[in-house]
Amino acid sequence: MSIVKIKKGSALTEKxxxxxxxxxxxxxxxxxLAKEADGRLxxxxxxxxxxxxxxxxxxxxxxxxxxxxxxxxxxxVLVGLGDEKKVDQQVMRRNGxxxxxxxxxxxxxAVVAVDDLALDGERAADLVQAFVEGVELxxxxxxxxxxxxxxxLRGLALVSAAEGFLRPARKGAARGGVIAxxxxxxxxxxxxxxxxxxxxxxxxxxxxxxxxxxxxxxTLGRAEMQKLGMGSLLSxxxxxxxxxxxxxxxxxxxxxNARTVCxxxxxLTFDSGGISLKPGADMDKMRYDRCxxxxxxxxxxxxxxxxxxxxxxxxxxxxxxxxxxxANKPGDVVEAANKKTIEILNTDAEGRLILADxxxxxxxxxxxLVIDLATLTGACMIALGQHASGLMTRDDDLARELVRAGExxxxxxxxxxxxxEYAEEMKGATTDLKNLGGRYGGAIxxxxxxxxFVETGRWAHLDIAGVSWDDGARIYNKGKGATGxxxxxxxxxxxxxx
Ligand code: BES
Ligand code: MN
Ligand code: ZN
Numbered sequence: 001m002s003i004v005k006i007k008k009g010s011a012l013t014e015k016x017x018x019x020x021x022x023x024x025x026x027x028x029x030x031x032x033l034a035k036e037a038d039g040r041l042x043x044x045x046x047x048x049x050x051x052x053x054x055x056x057x058x059x060x061x062x063x064x065x066x067x068x069x070x071x072x073x074x075x076x077v078l079v080g081l082g083d084e085k086k087v088d089q090q091v092m093r094r095n096g097x098x099x100x101x102x103x104x105x106x107x108x109x110a111v112v113a114v115d116d117l118a119l120d121g122e123r124a125a126d127l128v129q130a131f132v133e134g135v136e137l138x139x140x141x142x143x144x145x146x147x148x149x150x151x152x153l154r155g156l157a158l159v160s161a162a163e164g165f166l167r168p169a170r171k172g173a174a175r176g177g178v179i180a181x182x183x184x185x186x187x188x189x190x191x192x193x194x195x196x197x198x199x200x201x202x203x204x205x206x207x208x209x210x211x212x213x214x215x216x217x218x219t220l221g222r223a224e225m226q227k228l229g230m231g232s233l234l235s236x237x238x239x240x241x242x243x244x245x246x247x248x249x250x251x252x253x254x255x256x257n258a259r260t261v262c263x264x265x266x267x268l269t270f271d272s273g274g275i276s277l278k279p280g281a282d283m284d285k286m287r288y289d290r291c292x293x294x295x296x297x298x299x300x301x302x303x304x305x306x307x308x309x310x311x312x313x314x315x316x317x318x319x320x321x322x323x324x325x326x327a328n329k330p331g332d333v334v335e336a337a338n339k340k341t342i343e344i345l346n347t348d349a350e351g352r353l354i355l356a357d358x359x360x361x362x363x364x365x366x367x368x369l370v371i372d373l374a375t376l377t378g379a380c381m382i383a384l385g386q387h388a389s390g391l392m393t394r395d396d397d398l399a400r401e402l403v404r405a406g407e408x409x410x411x412x413x414x415x416x417x418x419x420x421e422y423a424e425e426m427k428g429a430t431t432d433l434k435n436l437g438g439r440y441g442g443a444i445x446x447x448x449x450x451x452x453f454v455e456t457g458r459w460a461h462l463d464i465a466g467v468s469w470d471d472g473a474r475i476y477n478k479g480k481g482a483t484g485x486x487x488x489x490x491x492x493x494x495x496x497x498x
Contacts, residue, residue, distance in 0.1 A: 002177035003139075004132045004156045006169045011113035011159040012037055018075040018103055018110040019066075022095065022117065023049055024084035025056035032116040040070040049078055058082035058091050059098040059475065063106075075107060087117065089130035090410040096134025097476040100153055104139070109155040120164035125172030128158060130409075132176025133183075133488070137476035140184050142191040150478070178305040179491055183484035185209060186298030190291045190468070190482030194270035197287060199237075199245040199318035202267055206247050206297050206316070213304040216250030230357035232336040233317050236350045239274050239327025240320035246358060247293070249300040249314035260311040261497070262367040263300070263490060264358050266351045266374035267293025267318035274321045274347030275329050288482055289351070291468035292373035293318055295486035302491050309498045313365045317358040321350045333431055336360060340452060343428045345436035351376045352435055352449045359453040369398070369497075370459045372450065373486050379442030381466035388414040389467050389485065392447035393460035402460060405493035411485055413462060422448040462486065 011019065011033060021034050030038050030046055038045035044066060048054060054062035060080035067074045079095050081087055103110055119127060135156060141148035158169060189197065189205055203219040210217035222243050225234050230246070237244035247267070268289040272278060278286065293316035300314040328334075328347045335341050337360040342353065351374050362370050373389075380390040388406075391413040393399050399415050406412040425437040426449045433452055437445025447461045464485055472480035 002132050002136055002173060003153060004135055004158060004173050006166060006173050007157050007159045008161065008166045009159060010161055011111050012040065012071060014111040014157055014159055016073065016109040016111040016157065017107035018077050019071065019073040020077045020079055020099060020110050020112040022079050022081045023056050024081040027056055033113045041066060042070060044076060048076065054078050056080040059094045061098055061102045089126055092127045093130040093134035094475060096131040097138040100135045100138035101475060101478060104153050105151040108153065110153060111157045111159055114158050115160045115162055118162060119160060119169060120162065121168055124165060124168040128169045128172030129176035132173050133180050134476050136180035137183060138478055140187060141479040142481055178302055179488060182298040182302035183487045185301050186294040186484040186487050187482040189294035189297060190288055194287045197269050197290065198242045199269055200243060202269060202290065202318050203245040203247050206249060209297065209301055210249055213301050215300055215304050218248050220246040229337045231334045232342060232353045233357035235328050235334040236321055236353050237319040239324035240322040242320050244319035246361065247316040247318060251300055251303040251312040253309045253311050255309055258309055258311050259368045260365055261494065262313045262315060262362040262365055262370045263296045264315045264355060264362055264370065264372040265292035265296030266355055267316040268351055268354065269318060269320050271321045271350065272323060274327050274350060275323050276346045276348040277323055278348060285469065288469040289375050291375055291482055292464055295373055295484060298484060298487040299490040302487065303494065308494055310494060312494065315358050315362055317354040319354055336453060338453060340433060341431040343431040343434040345434050349435045352446055355450055356453040359450060363455050366456065368457050370454055370457065373462045373464050375465045375468050376446050376463045377443045377465055380463035383443055384414055384466055386466045386470060388412045390443045390463035391415045391460060392418045392444065394418055395458045398458050398460050402493060405496055406489050409488040409492040411489040416444050418444065418447055423451065
């Protein structure tokens with residue numbers, strides 16, 4: 001549940017420690033509720049909004065103490081809306097984040113007047129949803145091993161007297177709360193250190209979530225994988241004493257004949273590189289190599305909570321990649337569940353090996369659509385940086401739908417080509433495939449490799465290597481670590497499909 005409450009009425013008579021007004025740039029004079037507040041405060045709002053440093057830029061905050069004045073608040077807070085005509089979900093998300101970041105520690109409760117945004121209908125729901133996401137995601141801290149010292153707001157009310165505000169705003173707030181909780185779930189699992197986030201531990205966490213959410217759950221271990229001929233996935237786990245898992249979550253739509261979407265997420269719990277060992281610097285970050293899987297688990301949690309009218313199957317191949325005595329070696333040959341043979345030329349290109357068998361497994365659900373998410377290549381990070389995932393698909397419509405969904409929820413993705421020439425590079429000399437392409441275009445050759453294991457319907461691959469964790473630079477990932485990138489994108493995409 002979110003701390004954000006929706007109320008109809010006058011913000012000025014609410015009980016809270018801070019009154020927040022949202023004001024745009026290029027403001028010449030106060031109007032509406034801001035003007036009313038100004039009257040009650042003897043011109044204080046005007047002074048702060050028009051005569052000081054505050055210019056109304058998105059995320060900017062101005063504070064003034066008003067205890068003992070004409071209103072029963074301790075603080076007057078202005079938050080910048082930017083250009084009034086360009087207020088969208090991302091503006092509201094950033095402002096929710098700014099309010100959480102600036103007011104927590106100063107006050108416990110705040111009321112935000114949104115009358116002047118004239119919120120109603122779907123727009124109200126969408127903007128409030130994004131606002132709640134910003135508020136909640138900014139409060140997120142990974143506090144399993146140390147109590148978080150960062151304070152959080154306890155209560156935040158969005159208030160407007162406008163007709164038609166209440167119902168859509170409540171709907172949007174509920175949706176934002178569900179999405180933020182799903183992102184937090186993905187972050188929690190992604191942030192676990194390697195020794196607390198083994199494949200079986202991720203499976204156990206997914207099971208607990210599934211039970212609470214009413215999702216179907218099962219997990220396959222080594223024996224079942226052997227029966228299914230998953231020699232590729234199994235080979236990656238050989239260098240570790242910890243058993244790999246193939247985690248399966250199932251959300252069933254209420255209506256019959258609903259379409260089926262499979263979400264496949266790389267859940268590599270720690271990527272040392274294996275025998276092709278990675279360099280030491282920053283190797284701790286390779287705990288985040290399970291983020292694709294964690295995001296799929298989060299997305300399934302949201303699909304259940306939102307009761308999406310599509311069947312959604314989450315499939316998470318999970319393994320460690322370690323250099324134990326039995327580990328894959330360069331030159332080893334394995335056979336995937338679809339009987340294709342693969343020469344392993346670099347044991348650090350393991351993500352594609354575990355995804356191969358998971359993609360083959362997805363076929364049994366007869367999906368209309370398969371989307372995989374994986375922290376697959378450093379090359380993708382080099383190509384796109386930390387602001388977009390790499391999208392690879394042969395399906396132009398699907399590409400467009402994913403790019404658009406990403407723009408709407410500000411988890412953006414950018415398409416890379418997936419042409420036959422790239423696929424050629426992945427063919428083996430004495431095997432069907434090899435797991436290593438040429439020197440260039442590494443994100444794309446990895447995608448081209450995966451394509452060999454998709455046999456049904458439409459498919460898209462998202463390389464999330466650059467966006468899955470950060471150093472806290474994003475305002476709504478103050479706590480650093482796993483970002484949960486992909487949960488919002490998948491939910492937005494799935495809602496549009498429905
Ligand atoms: N998990 C890594 C990709 C990665 C690297 C993600 C750095 C985020 C930051 C993946 O398993 C990997 O090691 N890929 C190799 C592939 C190469 C050996 C073809 C890479 O990108 O270097
Ligand atoms: Mn690797
Ligand atoms: Zn990896």
